[in-house]
Every structure is written in C-alpha cells, then in structure tokens.
Amino acid sequence: MQQPLAYRMRPTNIDEIVGQTHLVGPQKIIRRMVNAKLLSSMILYGPPGTGKTSIASAIAGSTQYAFRMLNAATDSKKDLQIVAEEAKMSGTVILLLDEIHRLDKTKQDFLLPHLESGRIILIGATTENPYISINPAIRSRAQIFEVKPLAEADIHVALQRALTDKEKGLGDEPVALSEVAEQYLARVTNGDLRSALNALELAVRSTPKDADGVIQIDIDVIEECVQQKALTHDKDGDAHYDVISAFQKSVRGSDVDAALHYMGRLIEAGDLPSISRRLMTMAYEDVGLANPQACARTVEAIAAAKQLGFPEARIPLAVAVIDLCLSPKSNSAISAIxxxxxDIRAGKAGEVPAHLKDAHYVGADKLGRGVDYKFPHDYPNDWVAQDYLPTKLANAHYYEAKETGKYEQVLKQQLIRLRQAKRS
Structure with missing residues (x-):
C-alpha cells in the first residue's frame, strides 16, 4: 500500500524543512546543533501536523545518525531496549519518542542513563505543554522547543513542492490546482501541513481527468476533501476579509448577535488563527482600559480554544465574544501610542534628559548622567515632580482618558491629579 503524501514528503535533511525558521533558520539553535554535530536531547511541542516528526527525521538525515521512531504510549520497554542495543553497536541513535508526555516511570528510568551517556539522543514530540505534562527528570535532560503552526506562505511552499516532486510527490500527475483552491487549502488547514497534504492527495486521486487529460482541482473539490465549506471565502478570496472586518466592527459596535454570526462563519471554515488574532486585537484596541479584566479573560479564552481545538473551541470563543461585545469600550490606549x-515619525524625538540617562558605569557622574535624578520612592506618596520627556516635548500629552469604564475613570482622576501636581 502506498504511503500517504504527507509521509512521503517528509524532509530528509534540515534544508528541506518547511517553516519553523525560529529553530532551523540560519544561525538558529537546531541548525547550529546540526552543523556542529553537537546534538542534545530535546522536546518539541506544538499542534498536530506542524513538523515535529519532520524536524526529527531531518536532523537524523543531516547528521547521518540512525533514526528510530517509537510511541511512549504504545511501545514497550523491550522496544526501548532494542534501540539501546543498537546505540551500543552503532554509537549514536536518534530516537523520536511520540506522545512523550505519556512515558511511564519504568520506561523513563530505563532511558535516563542512555540519555546521560549520549548514546541515545531523544527527540520527544508532544502536543501537551511539557512544563506541565512531562516528568521533571526527563525535562531537565532535554531542551524544550515550541513548534508553531505553519504560516500560509509555508503551506503554499509545501503544496507546490508536492505538486512538482516526481519522486515522492505528485509531479507525475497532470494536476491543475486553482489559485483560489490553493489559497483556501493553505488557510483552512490552520497551519497543519499534514492535513493540507493529505487533502491535496485525496483531491488528486479522487478527481477524474477532464477531456484534455488534466486533473482540475478547484475550490469545490478542496472543500469536499477537507470537509469544511468556504463560507467565509468567495471565489476571489475577498469575502474572507469582509467577514473578519464585519466581525470586528460588530464587536466594536456592541452587537452581540451580529458578532456571533460572523464568528460562526469563521468557525465553520475552521479559521481559528483569524478568530484568535482578531479577538486579541479587539480586546486591547476596542475595549482596552475601559475593562482590562475582559482583555485578560480574552487571552485565557483563546488559550483554552487552542488547547481544545474544534468543535469544543467554539465555547470559550463565544464566551470571549459576548464578554467583549457587552463590555464598555475605550480606544484611548491605541490612540495614545x-x-x-x-511625533516620533515627525522627527520630534529629542534627547533623553541627562538625569534619566544610564548611570550604571564608572565615570557616568563626570558626564552628568543621572546626577540630578530624584528617586520617587524616597518621597511622600512615592512621587516627586521632575521632567521625564525630552525638553522639546515637555508639554506633550498623548494619553487622554475616557470615562466609559470604572477602571479608566479611576485612571483619569489619577492622571488629572498628577498633571496638576506637576504644574504646581
């Protein structure tokens, strides 16, 4: 039986890895390890389909070390013993241990001395937070790296590579993937490359050739193969951004029903990244200081949604939307910054006042650095009048408080008191 496209397209060396440039890009930590052949055990954590296994196999391919894959939940201690024996004979084995958060104490105790000796280089893969779910004994012997969902641009690169690779991919097939279908596939799979590649392969294998002998893959075919309708996308992609725009404007306008409707369309399309980013933006841009607690609750709801995934993710997302819609609003923070x-972009920066400059070095006082600085905590109420802005901006005011929320009303009164005290 032929292996799935996602399996066949796994990278054989570190240069073939798609995305994760914060780990494998030029001069980044994992690439440095590979180049120097100084590998250490590591734990890769992140959502499914983001490349944890690919990174492990690429590291092995780039270093020419033996590579073995086991599952902490289903493989036994005997399987680990076989890997250990191989490591004694060959010198070093890279072991990818999937679901490492489910490693029991017996297997852990067996592994630890082999990790200490360096005979086994462990690459643990997990979707769980390792600081919570993985035993400290293993965690202390491994570096922890977060693997992030791939950007749409990364998915595009991988799709095109799969379509043109004649050895491992679909390069021998006469496939015509429409631009809109490719855009939709890259977006709707939410950074999960495995899902994107498997959906592409299903589309190609299940679509008959047209009269010209070409396999035409349009958005309707892709919708069927990923089982998510493009409710937020029209044929040129503009509707996606229209729905997101309507979503934010509905929250800003405190229309909870409209906001839930537009978010529902994004949920139906599986677009958790767009929902999360927009909710976070709305919390701080449109609610802001009128209700800071709602901002914090939104962050928590997004974290819960990402942990749960769809369909359950819709529940904390709905809580956040209702909370933001019915909260008092203030855009004073974004207006202030x-x-x-x-002013800065208009060239009105000015020099930092001498009494505020860094004075933590020998000779700073001779340059007048920090000499006249007044330490506020040495004064009553932990405040003393002194100038902080550059001289040319001495009278500038950027923040103007609003009164739509109790918290910002308190901030406004404090701001008035401080400005009056400084003037007097």
Whole structure:
C-alpha cells in the first residue's frame, strides 16, 4: 500500500524543512546543533501536523545518525531496549519518542542513563505543554522547543513542492490546482501541513481527468476533501476579509448577535488563527482600559480554544465574544501610542534628559548622567515632580482618558491629579 503524501514528503535533511525558521533558520539553535554535530536531547511541542516528526527525521538525515521512531504510549520497554542495543553497536541513535508526555516511570528510568551517556539522543514530540505534562527528570535532560503552526506562505511552499516532486510527490500527475483552491487549502488547514497534504492527495486521486487529460482541482473539490465549506471565502478570496472586518466592527459596535454570526462563519471554515488574532486585537484596541479584566479573560479564552481545538473551541470563543461585545469600550490606549508614534515619525524625538540617562558605569557622574535624578520612592506618596520627556516635548500629552469604564475613570482622576501636581 502506498504511503500517504504527507509521509512521503517528509524532509530528509534540515534544508528541506518547511517553516519553523525560529529553530532551523540560519544561525538558529537546531541548525547550529546540526552543523556542529553537537546534538542534545530535546522536546518539541506544538499542534498536530506542524513538523515535529519532520524536524526529527531531518536532523537524523543531516547528521547521518540512525533514526528510530517509537510511541511512549504504545511501545514497550523491550522496544526501548532494542534501540539501546543498537546505540551500543552503532554509537549514536536518534530516537523520536511520540506522545512523550505519556512515558511511564519504568520506561523513563530505563532511558535516563542512555540519555546521560549520549548514546541515545531523544527527540520527544508532544502536543501537551511539557512544563506541565512531562516528568521533571526527563525535562531537565532535554531542551524544550515550541513548534508553531505553519504560516500560509509555508503551506503554499509545501503544496507546490508536492505538486512538482516526481519522486515522492505528485509531479507525475497532470494536476491543475486553482489559485483560489490553493489559497483556501493553505488557510483552512490552520497551519497543519499534514492535513493540507493529505487533502491535496485525496483531491488528486479522487478527481477524474477532464477531456484534455488534466486533473482540475478547484475550490469545490478542496472543500469536499477537507470537509469544511468556504463560507467565509468567495471565489476571489475577498469575502474572507469582509467577514473578519464585519466581525470586528460588530464587536466594536456592541452587537452581540451580529458578532456571533460572523464568528460562526469563521468557525465553520475552521479559521481559528483569524478568530484568535482578531479577538486579541479587539480586546486591547476596542475595549482596552475601559475593562482590562475582559482583555485578560480574552487571552485565557483563546488559550483554552487552542488547547481544545474544534468543535469544543467554539465555547470559550463565544464566551470571549459576548464578554467583549457587552463590555464598555475605550480606544484611548491605541490612540495614545499612535499619538506618540506620530511625533516620533515627525522627527520630534529629542534627547533623553541627562538625569534619566544610564548611570550604571564608572565615570557616568563626570558626564552628568543621572546626577540630578530624584528617586520617587524616597518621597511622600512615592512621587516627586521632575521632567521625564525630552525638553522639546515637555508639554506633550498623548494619553487622554475616557470615562466609559470604572477602571479608566479611576485612571483619569489619577492622571488629572498628577498633571496638576506637576504644574504646581
């Protein structure tokens, strides 16, 4: 039986890895390890289909070490013993241990001395937070790296590679994948490359050739193969951004029913990244200081949604949307930072006052650095009047508080008191 496309397209060396540039890009930690042939055990954690196994196999391919794959939940201690014996004979074995968070104490105790000796280089893979789910004895002997969902651009690269690779991919097939279908496939799989490749292969294998002998893959075919309708995408992709725009404007306008409707369309399309990013933006841009607790609750809801995945993710997402919709609103924070940036970009920066400059080095006092600085905690109420802005901006005011929430009302009163005290 032919292996799945996602399996066949796994990288054989570190240069073939798609995405994860924070780990395998030029001068990054895993590439440095491979180049120097100084590998240490590591734990890779992140969502399914993001390349944990691919990184492990690529490391093995680049270093020419033997590579073995086991599952901590289903493989036995005897399987680990076989790997250990091989390591004694060959010198070093890279062991990818999937679901490492399910490693029991017996297997762990067997592994530890082999990790210490370096005969086995362990690459643990898990979707769970290793700081919570993995035993400290293993965790302390491994570096922990987060593997992130692939960006849409990375998925595009992998899809095109699969379509053109005649040895491992679909290069021998006369496939015409429409631009809209490819865009949709890259977006709807939410950074899961395995799902994207497997859906592509299903589309190719299950679609008959047309009269010209070409396998035409359009968005309707891709929708069927990923089992998610493109409710948020029209044929040129504009509707995706229209729905996101309507989503944010509905929350900003406190229309909870409209906001739930538009988020429902994004949920139906499986677009958790867009929902998460937009919710986080809305929390701090549109609610902000009127209700900081709602911002914190939104962050927690997004984290829960990512942990749960769909369909359960819809529950904390709905809680966050309702919370933000019905919360008091204030855009004072974004207005404040944009006002400050406007001055900076207009060349109104000015020199940092001498009493605020760094004075933590010998000779700083001779340059007048920090000499006249007044330490606020040495004064009543932990405050003393002194200038902080550059001289040319001495009277600039960027933050103007609103009164739509109780918290910001308190901030406004404090701001008024401080400004009056400074003037007097």
């Amino acid at each position: 944009d006002n400050a940036l406007a």
